[in-house]
Amino acid sequence: MNQVLMAAVIFFAIYQIIKNFTDFLLKRKVIKAGHFENAGILEQKVASITTENQEANKYPSLKWGLVAFFAGIGFIIINQMGPSLYNEDNYRNFMENSMLPFGIELVSISLGFIVYFLIVTFMKKK
Known part of the structure; x- marks a missing residue:
């Protein structure tokens, strides 16, 4: 890393x-x-x-709030998904050597930015 x-x-x-x-x-x-x-x-x-x-960037607190919220969701998904996919012995190996947790976290953060973009776009149309 x-x-x-x-x-x-x-x-x-x-x-x-x-x-x-x-x-x-x-x-x-x-x-x-x-x-x-x-x-x-x-x-x-x-x-x-x-x-x-x-x-x-009229709503900076909304943007970073959404990004933090979706980042937290990503961490929750990673935490819940690890033990269900692998047994306890391989869980540590999953967290240290797999790129899947990073992918899940990046996708969830990206979703936060996309939701922010959609909200701002919707507000502009009003």
Whole structure:
């Protein structure tokens, strides 16, 4: 598990470094071309994206409440499902070596986000 987490952190860091470097190159290219008035174009793009995200994220406590609720449901399912599938001797092996608990937890958290999305979409239509 630690190896997967470490790999994810490393890939995310590489992505962020490449993204920052390419943004820098793009800004430098715009400035060298003599378009000083357009040098802030990237910041405007980022600002418009953040306003869209703020509009969609009107109910942050609802979102995280639903995600926590569905994460809890996932943990309950994992806890109840383990002993029923395996005998007590293999239960520890199931929890340590199987990817099924992680899959159940990720699916339940995803369901929380989907329910939040459906609620927000329904509220927008009103």
